[in-house]
Amino acid sequence: MMDSGNPRVFKEIQVEILDAIAYVTIQRPQVMNALTRVTKKELLSFFQSANDSEDYRVIILTGEGDRAFCAGTDLKDMANFSSIDAEQMLWLEHHLNDSIRHCRKPVIAAVNGNALGGGCLIPLICDYSIVADSAKLGFPEINAGLPASIEIAIVHSFVGLAKARELIYFGELFTPQEALDMGLINRVVPKQDVLATAKEVAEKFMAKSPTALRLQKELVNKWIETDFISAVETSIYAAGLAFTTGEPQAAIAKFLSRPKKMQKGNQS
Template identity: 30%
Template structure:
């Protein structure tokens, strides 16, 4: 598939389009793809761009190289996101999390290596994730005297409480096998099979109704803070609207005609 890559490939974040797929690559392998304010801000901008573009069907998030997905915040003086700025109301990682929360495009994490601290936060923002066997997952912040405050917010519903407590309070990582057993990963594969596994998941998403996916992801986030009766009222009104869409009519017609559907996304 042909790729349309952003003009400046020396960027710390590469944004590429392959048809309906947007690929975001943290491009700092020399720093294990550690995060800076600039990278986080550009990630947020790319997610918002994808959400506004109805031709984007899937986002794939990964890191450059074969050692690390993301090792967390860059702790190098001058590059770190931990610079104090009390005039700033919103921090870049939190702002990225808000952008992802409002994004109706599915995000697939291609976890190609170490996934630590802020990198685990990025991992938690993904809707699905495929990992290499060698990957390690952890929140080592307590080892340098801080705590994964924002990351904890992102991971609360992804990691079971006892393991979340252990990872936050001890700083000790877990391996990919454990992460898979906890339900954090969709699949764990040898490194040589990573791209094929991610591409298969992308193909699965691309095969279904783009409108159903976008409206469905919107609903999944919308009901998070609702009571049971609020959730039922919200979802019953939404299913009635979805049945009237072109994609729903096409899906039912294709099912009855025993043919592949042709989605319009409307």
């Protein structure tokens, strides 16, 4: 990591500062950049400190490798969860998502590969999202015995209630072009152009007044947060309740017992 103002070393993410842009990379390509509690805590720590840093003006968030941007929460992290464990993990993820949405600097999602579950939510809460044309997107939580929760509460504001129900009830994957047509993302580009396009967008942000951008972000968040917190709290409780049934644990155990080649693309 290169940050002259606050040198730190992370285990599961990397931060590089170049030309006033912070490139934040999730570094777990062996599991499609699925997030453990460690990953979430590191990302949360970075975004909480981003507001006070003068070393960069824009953040680009991406995943390592060419297979995935982020496959959501690592199922191995949840295999033996109790109800309390599930709620604590989801509160942590909500705090991370909230730190991204409320970061005073523009955050660009450079989606270089598959984005699933919580990983598919990240582009929705960033200020701008660029997705590789070969990626697969979706909210497959229900296929692991879980209700989709936390920031999924805003999806209906993008696509309408009927389409939101379809996306989360069936957990089927969709293409970047479909996501663009639904208004979930901003751009679809060839995989090799994702980071370069993100840099171009970052430069457009940097041409604007930092103060005006910060105030505009605050206003946009106000527009979409009407009763949002109540929706998040209710969804966290529902997900925790699911773990009291034993169904998520059974679905996860079944998934983890499959041959590795069959596990690709099925993180939640």
